[in-house]
Amino acid sequence: MKDVWETARYYLKVAAEAIDLEPEITERLSTPMRFVEFTIPVRMDNGDKKLFIAYRSHHCDALGPCKDGTRVKPDLTPEEIKALSMFMSIKHAIGDIPAGGGKGGIKADPYSMSKGEYERLIRGFIRRLVPKGAMIDVPGADIGTGEEQMAWMLDEYEQITGMHSPAAINDKPVALGGSKGGYEATGRGVALCTFEACKDLGFEFDKTTVAIQGFGQVGSVTAKMLFEKGFKILCVSDIYGAIYDPKGINITNLLEYVKKTGKVVEFPGAQSIDSRKIFELDVDVLIPAAVQDVITEDNADRIKAKLVVEAANGPTTPEADAILSRKGIRLIPDVLANSGGAIVCHFERIQGLSNDWWEEEKVYQMLEKRILGAYKEISSIAQELKVTRRTAAWAYALRKIAEAMRLRGWS
Ligand code: NAD
Numbered sequence: 001m002k003d004v005w006e007t008a009r010y011y012l013k014v015a016a017e018a019i020d021l022e023p024e025i026t027e028r029l030s031t032p033m034r035f036v037e038f039t040i041p042v043r044m045d046n047g048d049k050k051l052f053i054a055y056r057s058h059h060c061d062a063l064g065p066c067k068d069g070t071r072v073k074p075d076l077t078p079e080e081i082k083a084l085s086m087f088m089s090i091k092h093a094i095g096d097i098p099a100g101g102g103k104g105g106i107k108a109d110p111y112s113m114s115k116g117e118y119e120r121l122i123r124g125f126i127r128r129l130v131p132k133g134a135m136i137d138v139p140g141a142d143i144g145t146g147e148e149q150m151a152w153m154l155d156e157y158e159q160i161t162g163m164h165s166p167a168a169i170n171d172k173p174v175a176l177g178g179s180k181g182g183y184e185a186t187g188r189g190v191a192l193c194t195f196e197a198c199k200d201l202g203f204e205f206d207k208t209t210v211a212i213q214g215f216g217q218v219g220s221v222t223a224k225m226l227f228e229k230g231f232k233i234l235c236v237s238d239i240y241g242a243i244y245d246p247k248g249i250n251i252t253n254l255l256e257y258v259k260k261t262g263k264v265v266e267f268p269g270a271q272s273i274d275s276r277k278i279f280e281l282d283v284d285v286l287i288p289a290a291v292q293d294v295i296t297e298d299n300a301d302r303i304k305a306k307l308v309v310e311a312a313n314g315p316t317t318p319e320a321d322a323i324l325s326r327k328g329i330r331l332i333p334d335v336l337a338n339s340g341g342a343i344v345c346h347f348e349r350i351q352g353l354s355n356d357w358w359e360e361e362k363v364y365q366m367l368e369k370r371i372l373g374a375y376k377e378i379s380s381i382a383q384e385l386k387v388t389r390r391t392a393a394w395a396y397a398l399r400k401i402a403e404a405m406r407l408r409g410w411s
Contacts, residue, residue: 001317001318001319003077003079003080003083004079004080004083004084004292004314005079005080005082005083006079007083007314007317007318008082008083008086008087009030009086010318011318011390011391011394012026012029012030012086012394012398013026013030014391014394015391015394015395015397015398016029016398018385018387018391018395019385019395019398019399021398021402022402022411024411025402025405025406025410025411028060028405028410028411029059029060029086029089029398029401031082032057032058032059032060032082032085032086033058033059033060033061034057034058035055035056035057035058035078035081035082036055036056036057036129037053037054037055037078038053038054038055038056038128038129039051039052039053039054039128040052040053040054040106040121040124040125040127040128041124042117042120042121042124043120044117045114045116045117052106052107052108052121052124053106053107054104054105054106054107054125054128054129055076055078055081055104055105055106056081056102056103056104056105056129056131056137056139057081057082057084057085057101057102057103057104058085058100058101058102058137059082059085059086059088059089059100059101059102059103060089060100060101060401060405061100062100062401062404062405062408062410063089063092063093063097063098063099063100063400063401063404064092064097064098064099064100065099065100065102065134065135065136065137065138066085066088066099066100066101066102066136066137066138067088067092067099067100067101067102067137067138067140067170067345067346067349068084068085068088068101068102068103068138068139068140068142068170068342068345069084069088069103069104069139069140069141069142069145069171070103070104070105070106070125070139070140070141070142070144070145070149070153071084071103071104071105071106071142071143071144071145072105072106072108072110072121072142072143072144072145073105073107073108073109073110073143073144074107074108074109075107076105076106076107080105081103081104081105082103084101084103084142084313085101085102085103086101087101087313087314087334087335088100088101088102088103088342089101089397089401090335090393090394090397090398091335091338091339091342091397092342092346092397093396093397093398093400093401094335094336094339094374094378094393094396094397095339095342095343095346095370095371095374096370096373096374097342097343097346099138099346099349102137102138102139103142104125104129104139105142106121106125106144108121108144110144110145118149119152122145122149122152122153122156123152123153123155123156125153126139126153126156126157126160127156127160130160131157131168131169133161133165133167133168134165134167134168134349134352134353138167138168138169138170138349139153139169139170140169140170140171140345141170141171145171146171147171147172147173147178148173150169150170150171150172150173150178151172151173151176153169154166154168154169154172154176154177157169165352166351166352166355167348167349167352167353168352170345170348170349171345171348172348174357177348177351177352177357178348179344179345179347179348179351179357179358179363180357180358180359180360180363181344181360181363181364181367182341182344182345182348182363183217183221184221185340185341185343185344185345185363185367186217186218186221186311186338186340186341187217187218187219187220187221187222187224187225187289187311187340188221188222188225188340188364188367189337189338189339189340189341189343189367189371190218190221190222190287190289190309190311190337190338190340191221191222191225191226191229192340192367192368192371192372192375193309193332193336193337193371193375194222194226194285194287194307194309194332195229196372196375197307197309197330197332198284198285198307200330200379201306201307201330203284203285203307205229205230205231206230206231206232207232208231208232208284208285209231209232209233209234209248209282209283209284209285210226210231210232210233210234210235210283210284210285210286210287211233211234211235211236211278211281211283211285211286211287211305212233212235212236212237212287212289212311213237213242213275213278213279213286213287213288213289213290213294213312213315214237214238214288214289214290214291214311214312215236215237215238215254215258215264215289216238216289216290218289218311218312218338219236219238219287219289219290219311220255220258222287222289222311223236223251223254224251224252224255226251227250227251227252231285232247232248233248233249233251234246234248234249234281234283235249235273235278235281235283236249236251236254236264237264237275237278237290238263238264238265238290239290240263240264240265241263241264241265241272241275242264242265242272242273242274242275242277242278243264243265243266243267243270243271243272243273244270244271244272244273244281245269245270245271249267249270253267254267276299279294279295279299279302279303280299280302280303280304281304281305282304283304283305284305284306284307285305285306285307285308285309286303286305286307286308286309287308287309287311288308288310288311288312288315288316289311289312290312290315291312291315292312292313292314292315293314293315293317294312294315294316295308295315295316295317295320295324296317296319296320297317297319297320297323299320300316300319300320300323300324300327301323301327303324303327303329305329306329306330307329307330307331307332308324308329308330308331308332309331309332309337310331310332310333310334310337310338311334311337311338312334312338313334313338314334315334316331321388321390325388330389331388331389331390332375332389333389333390333393335390335393335394335397336371336374336375336378336389336393339371339374340367340371343366343367343370343371344363344367347363347366347367374396377396378392378393378396379392381395381396
């Protein structure tokens with residue numbers, strides 16, 4: 001496939017065919033209902049004015065207001081933002097969230113800017129976009145943005161409107177109305193899906209071996225939960241390299257080590273291995289939790305794991321997906337496995353709208369109920385339609401979105 005937008009439209013088409021979706025609905029969902037491109041002028045520290053390009057895509061709002069992240073990276077493309085907004089429509093429908101898919105982005109390199117320049121850029125994004133609030137468009141964080149940037153966005157939005165509106169922006173710091181448990185949400189969801197898939201496959205947790213690519217927010221939380229349940233994590237990698245221990249890595253100690261050094265490499269007691277070898281290891285479970293397009297037609301044939309849980313967005317290319325399916329490898333797709341973050345963002349919005357907050361325990365209980373409910377529905381659709389879990393996940397979401405579209409008289 002040429003790019004992530006082509007991939008997204010391909011998965012949409014495959015699932016639409018599996019459920020005989022009306023061609024009119026498929027066509028409407030094959031392109032965002034609204035896409036804006038705009039510029040943000042920013043005064044740089046040296047006094048120059050620089051113009052940045054930004055985007056916001058609303059894929060489909062049949063189920064509710066468009067919500068989700070803001071990606072900032074130098075090689076950002078409009079196609080990437082369109083695809084991510086479609087993925088969000090699917091994830092929201094999977095999580096039973098009354099929201100549509102939204103995604104925004106700025107073509108910029110946050111790491112080459114001073115903090116002041118970056119703050120002016122982020123505030124400029126809100127000034128130029130003027131999101132219309134919790135019932136229409138709710139930006140959140142993504143690659144290149146985090147809690148601090150969401151706090152700037154919220155403040156800018158509230159300065160413009162003159163009202164406190166905590167539900168207008170997601171992924172905020174807890175002190176400004178963010179949800180407790182938000183940081184762990186995605187990794188926790190990945191771990192819960194992994195436990196469930198292992199039970200389905202008859203794996204005993206303490207005899208199950210795992211390799212995890214990526215030890216950031218998602219990979220580290222997933223690793224911790226698996227380790228606590230007795231899984232043997234043989235290999236962990238990050239952008240600097242990979243470590244391997246045939247006896248199993250002590251994740252509690254690794255977390256301490258990474259806190260001090262910022263990387264997993266040279267963790268005492270583990271061997272260093274070539275990062276690319278992570279996909280060929282003799283393990284039961286493989287969890288890509290780093291970047292997209294890492295399982296490709298070049299390495300899919302060498303994968304020995306019996307279960308792949310996609311913690312990252314789009315780690316498997318469609319060509320590799322077909323190879324894994326042919327080999328009988330069970331795959332839990334990204335739109336389900338990493339939907340925990342989207343689910344807790346929904347809880348954040350509910351808390352914002354009700355001007356209240358929930359204990360972490362309640363957030364975790366509600367997350368587990370939603371993600372495992374979706375897991376079961378998707379497993380039964382996979383059996384009903386005799387399709388992969390990826391197609392079943394998209395089909396499950398499309399059925400809900402299409403029903404809302406029909407009821408609204410859109411088809
Ligand atoms: P992060 O930046 O916190 O961590 C990324 C990790 O991947 C780091 O350990 C980094 O060193 C490693 N990494 C980067 N490039 C790599 C490479 N080429 N090879 C090996 N390791 C590499 O990011 P995150 O928030 O943990 O997100 C990880 C993935 O999960 C991304 O694909 C993201 O889109 C997806 N995701 C994240 C969330 C969330 O809530 N954070 C939600 C849904 C999906």
